[in-house]
Amino acid sequence: MTPAAEPTAFGRRDFLKLSAGSAALLGAGAFTAGLAGCAKQEAPAAGYAFLRAGDAALFAAIAPLVLADSLPQQGRAEHLQQLLKAIDGTGARLQAPTQKMLYQLFDLLNTGLTRRLAAGVSKPWAEAEPAQIEAFLNRWRNSSIGLFNGGYRALNKLVVGNWIALPEGLKAVGYPGPWAPMYSALNS
Amino acid sequence: MAINDIYTDGIASGWDVRDASSFTAPTTLEADIVIVGTGAGGGTSAEILANAGFKVLLIEEGPLKTSASFKDMNEARAYAELYQEASGRTTSDGAITVLQGRAVGGTTTVNWTSSFRTPPETLRHWAEAHGVKGWSVDEAKPWFDERSERLGIAPWGVPPNANNAVLQKGCEKLGWEWHVIPRNVRGCWNSGYCGFGCPVNAKQSMLVASIPAALAKGATLVHHLSVRKLQFSGDRVTGLEAVALDANCIHPSGVSVRVRAKHVVLAGGAINNPALLLRSGAPDPHGRVGKRTCIHPVVFTYAQMPERIDGWYGAPQSVASDHFQWSGQFDFAPGFKMEVPPVYPALIAALFGRSGPELSQNIAQLPQFNVMLALTRDGFHEDSPGGEVRIDEAGNPLLDYEVSDYLFRGFKNALLRMAEAQFAGGASQVMAAHLDASWSPNWTEAKRQIENLAYKKFKLALGTAHIMGGCAMGEDARQSVVNSEGSHHQLQNLSIIDGSLFPTSIGANPQLSIYALAARNATRLAQRLKPAAV
Numbered sequence: 001m002t003p004a005a006e007p008t009a010f011g012r013r014d015f016l017k018l019s020a021g022s023a024a025l026l027g028a029g030a031f032t033a034g035l036a037g038c039a040k041q042e043a044p045a046a047g048y049a050f051l052r053a054g055d056a057a058l059f060a061a062i063a064p065l066v067l068a069d070s071l072p073q074q075g076r077a078e079h080l081q082q083l084l085k086a087i088d089g090t091g092a093r094l095q096a097p098t099q100k101m102l103y104q105l106f107d108l109l110n111t112g113l114t115r116r117l118a119a120g121v122s123k124p125w126a127e128a129e130p131a132q133i134e135a136f137l138n139r140w141r142n143s144s145i146g147l148f149n150g151g152y153r154a155l156n157k158l159v160v161g162n163w164i165a166l167p168e169g170l171k172a173v174g175y176p177g178p179w180a181p182m183y184s185a186l187n188s
Numbered sequence: 189m190a191i192n193d194i195y196t197d198g199i200a201s202g203w204d205v206r207d208a209s210s211f212t213a214p215t216t217l218e219a220d221i222v223i224v225g226t227g228a229g230g231g232t233s234a235e236i237l238a239n240a241g242f243k244v245l246l247i248e249e250g251p252l253k254t255s256a257s258f259k260d261m262n263e264a265r266a267y268a269e270l271y272q273e274a275s276g277r278t279t280s281d282g283a284i285t286v287l288q289g290r291a292v293g294g295t296t297t298v299n300w301t302s303s304f305r306t307p308p309e310t311l312r313h314w315a316e317a318h319g320v321k322g323w324s325v326d327e328a329k330p331w332f333d334e335r336s337e338r339l340g341i342a343p344w345g346v347p348p349n350a351n352n353a354v355l356q357k358g359c360e361k362l363g364w365e366w367h368v369i370p371r372n373v374r375g376c377w378n379s380g381y382c383g384f385g386c387p388v389n390a391k392q393s394m395l396v397a398s399i400p401a402a403l404a405k406g407a408t409l410v411h412h413l414s415v416r417k418l419q420f421s422g423d424r425v426t427g428l429e430a431v432a433l434d435a436n437c438i439h440p441s442g443v444s445v446r447v448r449a450k451h452v453v454l455a456g457g458a459i460n461n462p463a464l465l466l467r468s469g470a471p472d473p474h475g476r477v478g479k480r481t482c483i484h485p486v487v488f489t490y491a492q493m494p495e496r497i498d499g500w501y502g503a504p505q506s507v508a509s510d511h512f513q514w515s516g517q518f519d520f521a522p523g524f525k526m527e528v529p530p531v532y533p534a535l536i537a538a539l540f541g542r543s544g545p546e547l548s549q550n551i552a553q554l555p556q557f558n559v560m561l562a563l564t565r566d567g568f569h570e571d572s573p574g575g576e577v578r579i580d581e582a583g584n585p586l587l588d589y590e591v592s593d594y595l596f597r598g599f600k601n602a603l604l605r606m607a608e609a610q611f612a613g614g615a616s617q618v619m620a621a622h623l624d625a626s627w628s629p630n631w632t633e634a635k636r637q638i639e640n641l642a643y644k645k646f647k648l649a650l651g652t653a654h655i656m657g658g659c660a661m662g663e664d665a666r667q668s669v670v671n672s673e674g675s676h677h678q679l680q681n682l683s684i685i686d687g688s689l690f691p692t693s694i695g696a697n698p699q700l701s702i703y704a705l706a707a708r709n710a711t712r713l714a715q716r717l718k719p720a721a722v
């Protein structure tokens with residue numbers, strides 16, 4: 001999808017107006033509808049089995065805002081890399097219909113026009129302002145349109161579910177580790 | 189301390205276990221009876237049919253993972269290796285999370301060990317409304333007795349962990365019915381890791397109990413092998429087309445496998461069984477395949493307890509309440525069973541649905557979390573017909589599941605009762621699993637909030653770990669796919685023996701319902717086929 005003329009700036013009102021419009025554009029409540037025709041046949045990024053370059057950039061941008069203090073400041077770049085790998089591993093194990101649904105969500109968020117319209121984020125993810133990303137997450141969560149709530153849940157679950165399963169994430173929820181009496185008996 | 193690995197020892201003693209990812213050339217496998225899927229239905233059938241003297245071939249698309257690989261007690265490893273789609277499966281619209289297992293032992297390898305008999309109300313309803321014959325309360329009882337004995341099923345004799353104790357205390361205070369959950373365990377350590385694979389073989393899953401018994405009787409197990417199609421000639425299944433998967437169990441390895449057997453048992457579970465039949469173009473003159481797929485849709489509430497309860501440790505489920513299950517206005521809303529899930533860190537954090545400081549501050553309190561769930565009894569009312577399994581162009585399964593107002597009313601009732609029980613159980617704050625919800629400091633406030641939430645998909649967190657139906661049993665071929673003993677109405681050498689048989693949901697966690705019915709069906713099948721004559 002290469003829009004000929006992309007409008008440059010959108011305010012909150014435009015977002016609200018257009019978000020309803022893009023929901024209609026996408027069909028009745030599923031990402032599988034409208035964009036199917038222009039889903040990009042792009043290969044996963046180098047070193048990845050599922051995430052394409054733009055998808056990895058999307059997650060790298062939103063993960064710190066989704067996770068806040070659950071993602072330690074120290075060693076953040078490395079943690080983000082681990083998280084992207086984990087999301088990629090999960091994505092690679094999904095079956096085709098689930099992958100397709102996610103790719104359509106990612107395409108929506110990675111195409112300049114729809115990113116602005118549906119997410120209200122004016123710059124590509126790698127350059128997006130944290131405040132805009134935060135506002136995007138809140139709008140999609142609070143929206144009365146199921147499509148956006150669903151997109152929010154999908155992104156949130158991929159980020160949180162994969163991060164909290166990693167060692168640093170487990171620390172962030174106060175998990176003391178595998179039940180010690182059993183773990184030490186089995187692993188000594 | 190080394191736990192002896194059943195499979196390492198068994199294979200050394202001559203069990204026939206093959207990993208199809210290591211196959212390098214197309215092969216043909218033959219047996220008297222081939223069983224597709226090794227979960228509750230497939231494992232039970234294999235044990236009984238192998239004991240009866242048949243040459244049994246068990247096929248599983250998931251990997252063989254055993255106690256040795258469970259000793260890391262790690263959630264990430266479990267989801268990646270043991271669950272369908274790494275636990276990321278959902279309904280076709282993404283609104284309902286679908287947890288199912290995918291490994292030798294099927295979902296029993298990862299389930300939480302709660303073992304209930306099919307409620308008498310459900311059995312009566314099946315006979316009356318769905319033409320199920322020969323499976324009345326009295327007829328089923330000996331099979332429940334026998335499977336309970338076989339799998340060590342008994343009410344959990346140890347005090348509940350603190351997460352379950354909240355439900356018990358809440359019910360006691362409110363005067364609601366509650367009961368101790370029977371579990372299928374032997375020598376259980378009360379650790380709580382059942383959902384990641386039991387590292388000490390205490391859980392009497394199919395991986396630990398029935399499949400080893402079948403292998404010891406000469407059955408063959410081939411894993412990393414996915415059955416893609418059945419082939420037919422007239423009213424018989426003549427063969428199976430399968431593809432070997434790569435070592436990671438993700439993509440086909442390129443090696444194809446053909447299977448020939450005199451009799452075929454499908455035990456791939458709900459969703460995958462109907463998908464296989466649809467992919468194969470199996471006869472379905474009345475369009476019943478995939479219909480009435482029930483899921484016990486689950487809603488959740490969180491509670492903050494005044495002290496640390498470490499809800500990740502200890503037997504995951506030991507207390508349940510049926511107080512709202514069988515008495516209520518069922519024309520208005522469905523009944524539900526109340527339980528708790530284990531507070532597995534990633535599972536619960538991912539369900540939470542919050543971002544930013546609101547997420548990090550809340551999940552930092554996970555040690556103080558109690559979580560409650562309600563299993564909604566779907567499939568018992570005309571406004572709750574269940575969902576439908578269909579396939580995409582490539583033959584992949586999709587589950588469509590509409591949520592009617594009838595069900596939404598049940599969800600609201602369940603959220604209210606769970607919040608009430610949590611406060612009665614000592615919670616200091618309670619919140620429904622819903623995108624618009626916030627913590628309530630008392631029951632009055634929680635009630636007001638829950639009554640006013642938007643009851644919509646995505647806003648409300650919805651999940652299922654119990655997929656049932658889609659190949660319903662019954663005597664009327666216009667309403668069902670197989671007869672009351674699991675024999676296909678149109679294909680004479682095909683049986684279906686697993687959770688996809690149920691014409692409605694169960695109204696309780698389903699594994700023992702599957703074990704007992706599978707034991708009966710496999711026993712009858714053995715009598716019908718007689719080893720010598722197959």
Ligand SMILES: Cc1cc2nc3c(=O)[nH]c(=O)nc-3n(C[C@H](O)[C@H](O)[C@H](O)COP(=O)(O)OP(=O)(O)OC[C@H]3O[C@@H](n4cnc5c(N)ncnc54)[C@H](O)[C@@H]3O)c2cc1C
Pocket residue numbers: 224225226227228229230247248249250287288289290291292293294295296298299300301302303304383413414415416455456457458460461464505653654655685686687688696697698699700702
């Ligand atoms: C996290 C979790 C906790 C649970 N806890 C409980 C509990 O405490 N108590 C309870 O009663 N129930 C519980 N359940 C549910 C219960 O375990 C299942 O309902 C039951 O195991 C279903 O049995 P089944 O035989 O129908 O299918 P499954 O046990 O799911 O087995 C089907 C197997 O067939 C394989 N398969 C499918 N299609 C193919 C194919 N085409 N080729 C090859 N192989 C194939 C699958 O990979 C799978 O391994 C839980 C479920 C989950 C997910």
Ligand code: SF4
Pocket residue numbers: 301373375376377378379380381382383385386387388389390391502503504
């Ligand atoms: S609680 Fe018991 S059955 Fe579950 S993992 Fe621990 S030892 Fe195994």
